[in-house]
Amino acid sequence: MGKIYSQIIQNWSGGMTNLLRQNNIRFARKITHFDTQTDPSKLSPYTDFAATTTDIGTIATIKLCRFVAAEKASGGQANIFALGQLAGGVGEFKIYVKDTISAAWAQIAAGNGADLICEKVFVEYKNYLMGWRGTSAPGAGKDLDGTATYFWYITTAGGTLTYYSTAPFDTVTYVAQPIVHSKDDRLYIPFDNYVYYKTSATATPALGITLPTNLIITSICEYGNYLAIACRPKIPMNRNSVVFLWDRDATLTTVTESIDWGPESLDLIDTLDGILIGISSMRNSYSDVIAFKPHLVFKYYGGGIQSAKQIFELPLSLAGNQIIDKQKINNRILFMASGSYGSDAAQTDGIWSLSRTPDGFAVACEYLYNNATAITSAGIKGFLKFGDYVLAAFTDGGTYKCNLISSATYATAAPVYETVIFNGGDAAITKKLLSVTILTEPLPAAGSVTVGYKADAETSFTTILTSSTDDAIRKTAVNIESTGVNLPLFKEISFQITSQGNAVITGLKFLYEEILDDVA
Secondary structure, three states: OOOEEEEEEOOOOOOEOOOOOOOOOOOEEEEEOEEOOOOOOOEEEOOOEEEOOEOOOOHHHHOOOEEEEEEOOOOOOEEEEEEEEOOOOOOOEEEEEEOOOOOOEEEEEEOOOOOEEOOOOOEEEOOEEEEEEEOOOOOOOOOOOOOOOEEEEEEOOOOOOEEEOOOOOOOOOOEOOOEEEOOOOEEEEEEOOEEEEEOOOOOOOEEEEEOOOOEEEEEEEEEOOEEEEEEEEOOOOOOOOEEEEEOOOOOOOOOOEEEEOOOOEEEEEEEEOOEEEEEEEEOOOOOOOOOOOOEEEEEEEOOOOOEOEEEEEEOOEEEEEEEEEEEEEOOEEEEEEEEEEOOOOEEEEEEEEEEEEOOEEEEEEEEEEEEEOOOOOOEEEEEEEEOOEEEEEEEEOOEEEEEEEOOOOOOOOOOEEEEOOEOOOOOOOEEEEEEEEEEEOOOOOOOEEEEEEEEOOOOOOEEEEEEOOOOOOEEEEOEOOOOOOEOOEEOOEEEEEEEEOOOOEEEEEEEEEEEOOOOO
């Protein structure tokens, strides 16, 4: 009889990894729709998403794409504003508002008939809403058409739009989300290779810094006293992505520092605990296939070095070749992405998170904004986390949709946790799985947890057990529960946990025996 070993997972905070055979069971191959960071000792499922409502037509009609939380011109109450586009028009943008999270959307403003919406930017500054618009359709991969472009702004109370189109605002092709820097209360507006700024909502934008013309600004954020400016090359693989640190002194034409961010396309940047974090993608261009295995790359810069250092990468084949939008909350950077990931290469449409943990960083697909239903030809638009609520806008088969996380329903999201591949440190040795135990908080009515395994060359998970007894906190299986078949022999094995009905998982334990058949 070989030696018997026990493994147990009771800390879930490691996040996802591409190092699938490192035998560190704190890491996962896949995490979807679980909260693993608020309390790392348990997997807490999120509630379902459901379609939001409107009093002026369907969501498909008003085509919501971006959100901000802001007060109206007076009153101090937080409202949710949305950028959209009324179907049946010629492309002019509309602005909608929710007075409460449960209220219907109502229109407060509209662009003129010559406007074409730019869905990438929507920002609030000093009780004004702002964005971009064009007058003709942009080319593939571009945000605006580069001719007759305008920057617009309007009060949060509605009223008359103001347009600004003085050069170079009139020939813009690429735009990124503006931010307000806390050190000077200025709104910084990035586009193409420029950063402009406003000192008041109605002030004329002033030039801050001009960057090299072969770069495109993709994202900006605060970095202490600096403005960190993330750029990718205008032509893929023409040069590396770079982050510039600018001290916001518009009287100078140079930046304080430039940081090499590697050959990937740098899409988003922000800070966690004072560390500059960049999320990049190795992706195909709109005309050339240059990546056989697209992936996301997470890097950091902590100062004192001339280039960013890689944290890890994930083999995520992106739908639409993009990640979009960001929000930093609860020491997590949230971002929206849609693509194929995991052992089954299933499409994952979600709001992802990069978290700062005591041991480093962790990434997970935090929210499935269409629950467990894959989206056809997914087009991601934007999201907003507002307290415990989350709004997500996307297209499904070309139809605009907007979903809101509900407060009580756990019926369809089906959160999933998939472990890394476990081989006991030696994949040459055969092992026999002796038992599997799932630990939970007392199961609620209609709550259940399913555990499956996948061994060696198998391509799908076989269900071992389902725990569904009210108030149960543990269930152990010594064979396949549904058939009585013995648990498998394996050289490598991974496990999948699925939760239904707000079943909270606290542990996964398995016993295995070594079969001493390796005589080489």
